[in-house]
Amino acid sequence: MxxxxxxxxxxxxxxxxxxxxxxxxxxxxxxxxxxxxxxxxxxxxxxxxxxxxxxxxxxxxxxxxxxxxxxxxxxxxxxxxxxxxxxxxxxxxxxxxxxxxxxxxxxxxxxxxxxxxxxxxxxxxxxxxxxxxxxxxxxxxxxxxxxxxxxxxxxxxxxxxxxxxxxxxxxxxxxxxxxxTYDRIKAEIFKRLDMLIDKQSWVMGGENLNMSTGNAIVDKIIKTLGNKEENTRATEKAFGKLLKLLVRSISHSGLPATLYLRQQNQLASQVKEDLQVV
CATH class of the missing domain: 3.20.20.140 (Metal-dependent hydrolases)
Structure with a gap:
């Protein structure tokens, strides 16, 4: 089914x-x-x-x-x-x-x-x-x-x-x-960043490819990698391989996932507090 x-x-x-x-x-x-x-x-x-x-x-x-x-x-x-x-x-x-x-x-x-x-x-x-x-x-x-x-x-x-x-x-x-969960958001963020680094996987052929995670740190990385002009200048010329390795290492470390979950838990606490006041 x-x-x-x-x-x-x-x-x-x-x-x-x-x-x-x-x-x-x-x-x-x-x-x-x-x-x-x-x-x-x-x-x-x-x-x-x-x-x-x-x-x-x-x-x-x-x-x-x-x-x-x-x-x-x-x-x-x-x-x-x-x-x-x-x-x-x-x-x-x-x-x-x-x-x-x-x-x-x-x-x-x-x-x-x-x-x-x-x-x-x-x-x-x-x-x-x-x-x-x-x-x-x-x-x-x-x-x-x-x-x-x-x-x-x-x-x-x-x-x-x-x-x-x-x-x-x-x-x-x-x-x-x-x-x-931690495992799910870690895998999702890694896959998003990996897709952005590998332009061959882009399905749509637009000028830019951006994905919002809701986390300011990860979104900044994605915005840079998703901009084809920036991607060409930064990743393919001067230090492309190093940047790719760095981005993947950061993602594998779980730090972006940890920060994102912390942000969501803080938001949940804020909502609960605000609604109790209301």
Whole structure:
């Protein structure tokens, strides 16, 4: 038995569907968009949107990029009858501060919240508690940037994706989940860095390739390696082999993984404290 529906939700781009097709059977066109609504939320929010076409995607980017109004975005999604989810609710971009009370408030706007394989158990349990309190559905997502399709998934009734999503909205879904562990994040970070160093493995032929881990140190390394111009100048000419060895050694040491887990545990403690105050 395989997966009935699969969606590839890249960050703010749907170029993958130009390659694999927008209307392939059981492949659900989807995207993960980010929006920074400074007035209503105060930090960046990630949202998965499904079954949209190119025109709708352009409209979404207009709202997220210019209006930056989360309520306007959700009104548009509802008017177009597009399924959408609140991704990793207790998360923020590096350099921002999470406003836990805002997360609780805007959760009302979403039909479904995400249980994320890339988050520690404490944060995922908070999402489950929030979903129960707000009577929301929950979906399990891998949030992997290196593959692992189907490692976690959601079971629900429905012969079409619309019926499937409706079942999840009604709380009639069953989650097959995993939480982030030291071994998993260490392997994920190493694979991301290795992919960035080895340009032959790049599937898309864009000018740059970036992957966000949410950790400022690792993201800086990835940004440097992911920039083809910098990559050519720095890694292929002057000290390419040395840099590759250094990056792989740092990754193998487990230091980036340790720092990332520490960051997530600190975030979980902050959220718990903030919500107790609220």
């Amino acid at each position: 395989g997966l009935s529906f699969v969606s590839f939700t890249d960050h703010d781009t749907m170029e993958a569907y130009d390659r694999i097709g927008w209307t392939r059977e059981n492949i659900i066109a989807g995207v993960e968009v980010k929006i920074l609504d400074r007035k209503r939320v105060g930090h960046t929010v990630h949202i998965n949107i499904y079954t949209l076409n190119k025109t709708q995607f352009r409209e979404v980017l207009e709202i997220t990029g210019k209006a930056q109004d989360i309520e306007s975005l959700i009104q548009y999604l509802k008017s177009e009858k597009l399924p959408f989810t609140f991704n990793h609710p207790f998360w923020h971009e590096p350099g921002e501060r999470l406003r836990a009370e805002a997360v609780v408030e805007i959760a009302e706007l979403f039909p479904v919240l995400e249980y994320n394989m890339g988050r520690i158990k404490k944060l995922n349990r908070m999402v489950l508690d929030l979903a129960r309190a707000k009577n929301k559905g929950v979906v399990a997502s891998t949030d992997s940037h290196t593959g692992e399709i189907g490692r976690v998934f959601t079971l629900a009734e429905g012969s079409t994706f619309q019926e499937f999503f409706a079942s999840i909205k009604e709380g009639q879904g069953w989650l097959v989940t995993e939480d982030l």
